[in-house]
Amino acid sequence: MNFKGSPMKRALLIPAFLLACTADTSWASTENEFLDLDLSQLMQVKVTSVTKKPQELADSAAAVFVISNEDIRRSGVTSIPEALRMAPGLQVARISSNKWAITSRGFNGFFANKLLVLMDGRSIYTPAFSGVYWDSQDYLLEDIDRIEVIRGPGATMWGANAVNGVINIITKKTTETTGGLISLGGGNQEKAMAGLRYGSQINESMAGRVYLKMNDRASSELSSSGQDGGDAWTTCQGGFRIDGDNGTEKWTMQGDLHQGDNNQHLINLSLIQPPWIYSNDDNYDTLGWNMLGRWNHDFSADNATTLQIYYDVVERQEFYLNQDHNTFDLDFQHQLRLGSNDLIWGLAFRSTCSDFTKTITVNSTTSQVSFSPSTLHHDLYSGFLQDEISLNASIFLTLGSKIEHNDFTGIEVQPSARLLWQINNQQRLWGAVSRAVRTPSQIEQYGTMTTYVIPGMPPTVATLGSNEQYDSEEVIAYELGYRFSPRASFCLDLATYYNEYEKLRSYSASPYRNFTNNMYGSNHGVELASTWQAQYWLSLQLAYTYTKNNFHLDSTEDLSSAPVAKGSSPAHQLSLRTALDLNDQTHCDFWLRYVDKLNVASVNAWSNDWVVNDYVELDISLSWQISQQLKAQLVGQNLLNSSHLEFIQESFTARTELKRSIYAKINWDF
């Protein structure tokens, strides 16, 4: 082991994120994609870029955190949702082997609905409930460039449902993934994983790649008995991407095809005839494909347009519901610099066609979940305008608003004002006030769920039903942030917020309950991210999140919503990552996490008085660069407990605990 090093060497080994913190480097990427270019090619590289403002994140007037490719690689995470645990402000709870509850700034649940998630510009939340089915969101992790996590309302730029945050998963450009990659691994929980990618420069202005990946994962265990959780799953995904660039024109074509063979252990579904209660193992399938095209034209350094079109198909077949969603989306953006104004405006159209069928009819008239009508077609039109104004050399004001028309609530206006003060080279102060809405999802206006059945002749069937009057949930968010980077080796990013909500979702009282908008209140919190390169061979990354919820209900409503809204967030969350370079070839990473207890994780937890205890967990990843081409990695996840509970799903499935996981993996670059 070699721990000696000059100050320079220390600087050389500063990891990507750290560079990101300093005022003079980018948050975005670490790799230098230009090193293979010869002089004449270098002379062609454009260093001006205006599109979608790849603004230095250190200089953004919002709470932003970036998970880099290196972070993903070194931590040893094996899925996108697990990588999100690195970001402050996010609450990531794994419900079972194949289900996650992920949210930003409160309101967590399997059906969490106030977070917008985009993959290369394609929205991946489901219109059925505006949340994300994380079990079918995947990519070859080696080819993810970064994940940008923006907490707080991102509604101006990104649209409705970006109420409390936006996650942008951005894959690498194909010019950065030329060559082959084979990755193979396996362990006790990650039973088998395989990845394959081949990329190549097609001609001078065009490069492409194809990839394929497969994961086979073991089940968790039941909280109640310690027996098999019945949630093992296998996923398969493949896709391609082609990028073209001839100077003023850039274009991208990409597509993915994914398939999942999943299991879940269903409990306590209600039947309206004996035996009244149904519990069983359910084998459910997911299937989908998407195709996206993006075209970018630079008229000049200060004037650029982007046009993006995608089509996305998702199918999900579960015991209690089959759903098909087809989405067409068209997005146009124009960016323009005029004097001290940096303008972006855009127009978008989205059309969604959803089809719901019952797989199994629990009886002739009711199923567990149903939609009426069973085929839904919705259009969404939106436009936005945002202007970043340089008030002087160091103060920037950003004003903007999105206006959209949706088929549920008509016109929605979501304005925001942001101010950034570059105090000096080391400090930034920013503040923002924004309004955002969470528009109704299909289930709230067209769905019905059976909640319980009281046996009898005839039986009493309690339902939670749709409400055509159900309105958007609203938030006014006040944010204040501060960044401090006294030197390249240290930075601190602090964000605070106070959100005032109106018309939050509630339920009218039993037994025939409807979705209503009668919950009010506020939440506030503090999020801290800090990176410290203590030695050239040692860096520490800390993320801390504090959340405090305060919600109340109209007295006419069912009592469950407010306790759940309050109790589903941990008061404190802490993540400490330590990256240790034993030498240039051998790296060791420790990741310690603490998550405070959840008093009321969900309505299911509320009715059963179940608490999710606080927990401390540790991941350790060891990696060896055996040769230029070959890398081996040994990873232990959730090492401190043989199993632990992170969340309790709203309904349908049993409480399951995650088991300790150990796997080994080999990556071969060729």
Place this chain on the structure above:
Amino acid sequence: MRKWLIILATLWLATWSTPAGAESSPLDKARFPKVQAAYVLNFAKFITWPPPSPAQSHHTFIIGIFGAAPGETLLQPLHNKTAQGEKIEIRTYTSSKDTEQCHILFINQATGKDTAELLNHLHGKPVVTISTLPNFARDGGTIELFQQGENILFSINLSTAKQSGLSIPSQVLALAVEVLVAKQ
């Protein structure tokens, strides 16, 4: 609500008439240093150095950086790459002392006085000096990188190179925007 909208709209319109204050640099700050590093690597590969002097008898190819952050991170990606058949080693300098051990010295941030002292110190020694400082090549530096429009281009002071015993291939010279040769 409406009142506020009107006030905001008025304020917004007012900004159109304000003169462009301090426009932020059009440079994408992420790309600029990356391209600079790639240039340095190219020069390391194509320039020919005279046989090593005792001061340079190392088994590494040494690239030095003069000037503090953010420069210290700039050449990070070059570490452990190879040039002239040897592994690249990156060193930092805060004075001209020992800079003659470098094959390439990248002058990142320096005052005019520092620059003059460095160039004076390295005069006639086989060290390629590279910088983005204005008029660097004219002032006796070997290679000056500069932005023209959207591109980063370079000029070469051939006289400096020759005096130092460095040989720059004609293909490289052909790409230079300007090749400076001192009058005889």
